[in-house]
Amino acid sequence: GIISRLNAAVSGASSLLDFYYSVGGLVLIKDQSSEADVHLADAEGVFRSVKIYLGRLRPTISVELAVDVAFSQSDGRWRYSSNNPESSAFAAGIALETLAGIVSLASSEIDQSLISTLKNDIIKLFDSIEKYDDGALYFDDKLVDGHEYQGPLSTTSSVLRGLTAFAAVTAENLNLPGDKMLGLAKFFLGICVPGDAKDFFNQIDSLACLESNRQGFSLGSFNVGVSTVLGSEVPSLTVKLVGAFSSGSKDASLVESQELNFDKTSGLHILNDLPKSIDVGSYTFVFEVVFHEPEHEEVYFMGSQTKVPISVTGLIKVENSEIAVLDSDLGSIESQKKLDLAGKNAISLSANHLQKLRLSFQLTTPHGRSFKPHQAFLKLRHESKVEHIFVVGNSGKQFEIVLNFLGLVEKFFYLSGKYDMELTIGDAAMENSLLVAIGHIELDLPEAPEKAPRPPPQPVDPYSRYGPKAEITHIFRAPEKRPPQELSLAFLGLTILPLLGFLIGLLRLGVNLKNFPTKPVPATFAVLFHVGIGAVLLLYVFFWVKLDLFQTLKLLGFLGVFLVFVGHRILSHLAAASAKLKSA
Template sequence: MGTESVWCAFFVSLLLFAITECVTPFLNNYLDASARNSLNAVFLSAIESDQLSAIHHGLAGLELAGIPIDANKNQVLCGRVKKVNNKELVQLYHALSAANVLKDCALSVPNARETVEAVLKQDPIISQNLYFALAVASYLKLKVDYDSFSKALTSALAKDDGVMSLAYGLNAATFLDIKTAEKFSVRIEDLIGQADEVDGRFLVLEGGLSITAFGVHGIYSLADKLNKSPNVKSDEAVKLANYLLSRRNVQSYRDAHLLLLTLKKFASNSFQIPVVFSLASEMSIDTSKPLVIRVSNVLGESVGPLSVTLDTATHTASKEVVASRKALKQLASDKTSTLYEMSIENAKQRGFYKIVFTAGSQDKRVVGTNGASLMVKVMTKVRIENVTLAVFDRELVKPSSPISVKEGSKLGKILEADVHSKMEIRFKITEARTGETIVVHQTFVAFVHQVTHQEIIFVATPDANRGYVFDVDFEKVAKDFEGLSGRYTVRLIVGDAAISYAFDWNLVDVNLRLPSLPSQKIKKSERVVYEKLPEIKHTFREPEKRPPQTVSNTFVFLCAFPLLIVLILWLRIGINFGNLPASPFVLVFHGGLIGIFGLYFVFWIRLTMFETLKYLSLVGAVTFFSGNRLLRILAAKRK
């Protein structure tokens, strides 16, 4: 029973090891010349801005890229930087960061200590402001109370342990002395623990590129300061680097600066340097030419002496392993010490191959060296052989006398065909090197009208012996030709992702006679009209003719007659104006009523319905509000 347990544990361990090997992350991209040029363009654009933050990140990025600043531009930027408000901490940080890059641009900040120490009195204290304050003190070489800042940073991280707070906190800790900063190294694990894994290949912090890059920079900067390995696994370091490199074409100046800053830290820290395996030769290769790969750091630079080994080279379609455990040679003519070459003569099958590499190094900092894979495509040259064609009566099963055509040549005579004819083309596609008959991805026969250039394309299909047969019955496909007679050029088109070059062979000319198709009436809904349609203009219904003025005046008098009777009765009975409350709402309400009736009168004479409704909504709202207030006053007075 004990032996069985041992064997069971052994196989479980072996299985876990195999699974680990399968999912080991690796890098295939580095910051190449194209990405560098893209970042440099972002930096050059940023220094043209009037914002201090843009100038800071642009100048810092150019310094990292090794691009000097023109003397005149240096003077102009220095003038902008010196206009900073010294009492604003963030602006002061950006100004000092920019001035640190510029030549002869020292800033005078008389109240800097007050600005820096004011952060300790804030409530709440946040790690972001502590980072800015310590960075300003570092630029100005101010001596600060490390214990006070350490306590403040501890308090800030205790209240907020989110990714942004931790990223700024770790970077802030790099400005403290070693003894004080050491206690913040435990926060590295907290930050990495909040990273999200994407597709098994990337690790990214919430907040995207800027926070991820800044957090990683803080991790390795603090580790270098303490000379203590960060609590980051090799796979995690590779996944973080993979995410950063996936964003190498970013166009935001802040993201671009932090990306380049962190990639440089990944390439030159004391503990973990991810290795990149990338193709230096074309992805499409020939078996006669060697495959060249680049093994470098994330900046494309050498990581020192390596022993690079090809583990396996596997044909993806057939799963055939064509090479294994083969050492690569360093390219003698390479001055960067990053290029290695190998040949894969046994890759006889065309198509895609997955090549897995391992690199060995004496440098313990190098990570991501196992299980790195690259995809290459082995190309082959092909020939089209045994080409025959014939036009014959459609009642026959096969042609009696097919015509042979040499590869690349065109048949010297013009063939005649009509709806009583069939056309047949037979051919084989073989590999030029081995002579093996193969099936390719694309084989077409195209009929091109020599006058209208109309194309009708058919697919040629292989038979059981891998020979291609194309036959067409012109009576059945006359509709595809739209009844267009005339001379057609017949082209044979052959293409495949794994052949060196495609064929577009002008095979023969055919004089084709087809009956005209009857004209079909196209439905209006299916008709395609390319001419400009008339503009659709909406018009209201024409107003009805107004009645004679006598009728209108009579109608107005009849409408006003009841109001006249009311006024007469009021005069006879008497109006108790003393009962009206002394409130402005009385005047507003009655004025609103008069306005409404007056608006009706104007509507009768001049206004349209829509204009009247617009004015009525304003007057009616005022009348409603004032009437409501008036009724409240009257009700209160009665009580």
């Protein structure tokens, strides 16, 4: 079957792309079908055949798997085949994705020394990363062969796709530099208008890789750099974190004063770990700079303290979510349902104007503290497109909103029917902001009084106004019924009858050619005149058979000028000959 053919293709692969497509096919089958037994019997051997030279290290591997020269290079780049001496970062991304597929197809654990060697190659690859002035980082290959050059976007996307695939199948952290990962993210976010559909796919797919895979990328430490206003170096000093405050709060500092470690290599002051009191949210960090030598304070001026706004992002846990319909008088629960705000919901409720709707949920940070987002809205949209938005309030960890329909009938314009419910929870520090459809509620409201306000006119949908119009299908009327064939033939005979009479008359009278010119020039004009008459008759036939009126008139114009010219010459000759005959 297909699996055996792909396994055979892996065994017979001699180039990087051969391994990539055959291994990728097996991984795709494994992901799509849980019943299929898809694995590589000698996954470690295939891994070595892609990574290193087998002729020396794996004499037991079949000849088909042998590669004359290693695909991987010392700088972290890869080659497509042993016949191509040029290496590229784009091929490195393909190789990482291929090796990740081999690891996922392995029936036993791959030798960790091979994994460690590959991790070192990844670190070397990042040494060749390039940088824009705005801090965006990208991979690019030198233009050696036009059909193999991919450009910075495709090359960077290939590397990032390979890193994500490899990080997903390895248990250890890749420990990639956080500043470089942020630089790659800045590169993809800075692409405003992709060149084509392929570039758009690479951009979105790369951003999805950065968003979904977090375990392989280390965000590093908190670094502080100190320089003069012109960017030059400053003398030896100490940087202290003297306070950290929640934005908009006047409470006490969340951290104790601590000194940052100075790294002589990078020239940065480093805070290795954020204090545990710092959770998801916006903060203001207060730093203080102290010179080691007192005389430097007379040369350099530094404010007493420097305040730096810091935003800490993270995943917020949404729990204890439920929605209920309450009786207005007693407050008892008539119907209550649990919600999964992180998944899909299709809640169906019904209520009248004497009841209430209650929605509640809790938001907690990774450290278990309550979280208050910037936005928490509940939207109800009537089937007539009329929308109503309500702010969800909170008390501590609990967020709750209660809608008393008796007091909202006028705001709802007395519109009964189906209302779709949508919840919005968003914050700049909340990485999993929500815009989720909860379901719908069927409201039974009283009839509108005579002077009740009417719903506002809804804006015209731009798509219906400026979008493509409905296709116009034109139906031609049925052709009129034709006369019988016998009648048509009889009419044709009557039409041709005068022509037949003319021809018969010519045959009975005979043709008189004694006045035909005998001299060469007049005879030529006479022949051309009769040819022109014949051409007009032939054009008449073509008009009925093939040509339209405009084509016929255009050709007739040229023939008419020709006939006037030659006809005038031959008639002038005949008139002159007749005058000589009479004078004689």
